[in-house]
Amino acid sequence: MADLFENSSYESFPSRDATMKNIKEALESPKVRMIGLHGLSGVGKTTLVKEIIREALQASEAGKLFDVVALANVTRNPDITKVQGIIAETLGMKLEEETDVVRAARIRERLKNKKESTLIILDDLWAELDLKMLGIPLEGSDGDGRRNRSNTMKGTPFENVKEVKSTASSAMKSKKLPSESSSVITEETLSYYKGCKVLLISESKEVLLNQMGGKINSIYFVDVLNKKEAEAFFNKMSGVGARSSEFEKLATQIASKCNGLPMSIVTTARGLKDQSRSVWEDNLLQLERGKFTAANDFSTVLSYNLLENEELKDAFLLCARMGPDALIIDLVKYCIGLGFLQGIYTAKEAWDRVSALVGKLKVSGLLSDSYSSDHFTMSDTVRSAALSIASEEKHVFTMTKGKVDEWPDEDKLERYTSISLHHCDIIDGFPSSINCPKLRVLHVNSNDPQLVIPKNLFHGMKELRALILTDLDLSQFPSSIRCLTKLRMLCLEQCKLDEDLSFISELRNLRILSLSGSDIKKLPIELQHLTKLQIFDVQEHTCESKNASLSELRHLSQLTTLDMQIPNDAHFPKNLFFDKLHSYKIVIGDLSAHSDMDFKTPEKFEALKFLAIQSKDGFDIHSQK
Template identity: 50%
Template sequence: MKQNTLSEDAKTEDTSIGSSKLKAEENYKGCKVLLISEVKQVLSQMDVKPNYMFLVNTINVDDAKKLFMTKVRIDYKNSELEYLAAEIAKKCYGLPMSIVTTAKALKNQNHLVWRETLKTLERQKLTGTPEYSTNLSYQLLENEELKCTFLLCACMGQDALVSDLVRLCIGLGFLEGIYTVREARDKVQILLMKLKESGLLSNSYSISCFAMQNLVRDAALLTASEEKQIFMLTKCKLDEWPDEDKLEKYTAIFLRQCDVNTAEFPGNIRCPKLKVFHFDNNHHHFKILGNFFQEMKELRVLILIGVDISELSSSIKCLRKLRKLCLEQCINLDDQLCINIGELKNLRILSFSGSDIKSLPVALMQLSKLQILDISNCSKLEAIPPGLISNLTSLEELYMSNISTEWESHDNASLSELGNLNLSNIDLQIPSIDRLPKDLFFNNLHSYKIVIGSSNRHLEPELNVPEKYELLRYLAIREKDGAFALVTI
């Protein structure tokens, strides 16, 4: 257990902020940044001096063989595997990433798989490019569960959050024998570990994230498009939608930070096989027309970010198989929309994070299967009816920081209701220590972030307030003298 007490007065001056920033910069003095590019012109455009550029040659045949055998973990006693290793390594043409990825794919595989791999390379005149290595690793993954997880990782972008992957997997419901969020988290961590061992994923800057090489992602997205009929665009301009025959085959559509004009967005599209629709548009508060989702009856995951959803009440009501609904940073969430959401009986995950919702309707009590509720950063949320949260009997994770709700006033819910739930993870801000229930429902919590007292953004950097998705035990209490007592476990 670590405990710190910070004086508020000592942190309120602008000069203190400048001083702390200066110290932070001094700590990084002398650090070096390594930039890698396949095109020299890219580095030149970044004003990298010529004497700081180094050309890295490909690996020679002998070193390629040694690297391959090291990664695949075989010795020189098996002459057949040694021969196959040497021949396959040659096909990688000295590219370290191809050598490593191919070797990890063939590790622990039968020698017949090695032979077939070499024959395929020779017969089709393929080289061990990263694309081929990635596809080989993908084809040799042990089951469909692992393959689906890998393709989802590719669709999520660089340094994606593990928690977002967990929610996506729960939403799609393809994890065998998994029923709770805690079980899903553990399962996803195992799947990520296996993908990292195969060379398809790598560690990110944080344990809360995972990373994927761009060349691996490009190959994975090609596979996702061809095998799973997934349509993916990131930071692009969508000039026109795919043809109707393609839309009818798609199982997922991801539009991430794309430029889509209102005139180019159809009023309705027919996607009878679609299970995921993710839309994050660069035009803030883009309006989607009311009938847009009516012919997506198989939809399991719907993610809308920064959208005006004033016309979607009837359309969302049709999505009876929906398991994950995220309306984040959205505007015009009216009461009728929320009432219709209450009819989505299969919903496991519901997020209004950052949206302008003003009150939670009693109709949400009907969501008996709901496991994750996120109403964090809803600055206009004032009303949570008594008994609403306590009636969500399947709820495991609750995120409700930075909201303006006054607990136990104006017919609002009571914090004591949380003690009736089997919560394993909570992110909560309590305005006053006087509002604390006698039993602070810590018994079953696996992870929590609780701030007691009025928020003070000026202090947050010093308190090192964790992200809501980080799994840890964190309690900050604002004391009478204005200081904060910080406890992390």
């Protein structure tokens, strides 16, 4: 676990020694169950916490503070299910329950284990969060996390479930600071957590006070660097010390524009490193003319403009649209789907190239490590600047948890190259058709059961390369999908699908096909026509029909990545070999009977090669040569 908090690039600053000492003491104190940390965006709050945790995890067994540490980004638009999943994964649990309330109950029971000390870090908190919905137990609470105040409260643990909605938005509550008269109640209900400690990170001190019931003594502030520290740090990151002294004055002037924010210093300095004097002077001129309104804005734009090639720039803008804690394999899918990786022809080559791109973006300070090695994340400030760049330069439209009460005018639609709508309220639904002749990506993620995709929607999108539809009722699939002959990536995930999927025979340019979690009875026989398919994902879907056409997979000569589950080996055709598979997770049989302690399937693409078979006779997926 210590590897996940590896912090080799951490820079210590004398001005922060006292803050680090106070946080360490709070973590060690048995009287403190919740800690808050606040400061400006980009000031290095998360980096500082990771360094403290790294030291704690590397301590000797006698001095070890925590057995398990979970780190999750809450963000401005929290996804409770995703945060639950991150906590559960760190605890070694696999959550298969559908509702957030039941999932929270399972996590809560695990965290009540007093023999195991756990720290849960909730980063990027923007408003008060209902911790009960994450499964964090309150001291003296009943099964659903509520304080049991009287003997008259009886019944099942979920007697009052109707008061708690399972959507992420309902978990966020807006409250005023607690008054003195209410502080006793808040102290009683929120202060002591058993089974774990909680560390909250936010830009806002007020948010932390609301969340922690006004316990200001457990809230700490991370200030910006002083002038001397900022200049020395900028010089180190930009390599000025090894260059001519003519850069020193420029470095001092540019460093002062970073306002003491380590994130801005890192991204700006690394962007300028090894650049010519004229590039330094040009960027200083832009800063002095006030082209940018905030330090984080200019550092992101500067770093983006100085990225070495268009491929790296495109990858960065894609990362910004993927949300926090994104999977590297999902970025691989996007890159293959859009086809902008030059000289790349296989999924394995794409994986290697994308991993290298992610590494370069981390070095530049534009991306950072997530809670596991197969994920990456991006700060909200960098993402905001990146989405602004994507909107202006690439005509990308992205909305998350917003309200679409009217569609953009025709001129804008004709310019858009990408439309992404994540959990948005589409008031009047989709128009019967949309003319988007330049559109290459359409991504709609919605859990609205009433949202219908009109049959002619895709007629005006013939340049579409990637279509991602999630949590939609597609039992009446739009016939216009047949006109998307240039489509390279099709993801229909967690959807209710039409039994007739014969339309895929028209999509012969597909490289990526995902039906993960969708309700399908059998794989279509037309699958055999997708001879260019490289990645096929039917994870979390079980083909129940005896007519499931798994034999059609043998026609997919370019397939190198497969993720699938079938109920038993009777459904697995004889002589079906996957000699070209580079990465796979294949589950044959029902493994649900095995406990988490006995057997645990890896998370999505956690392992490159994984085969689990429940069979009397057994067989091989590789031919004998």
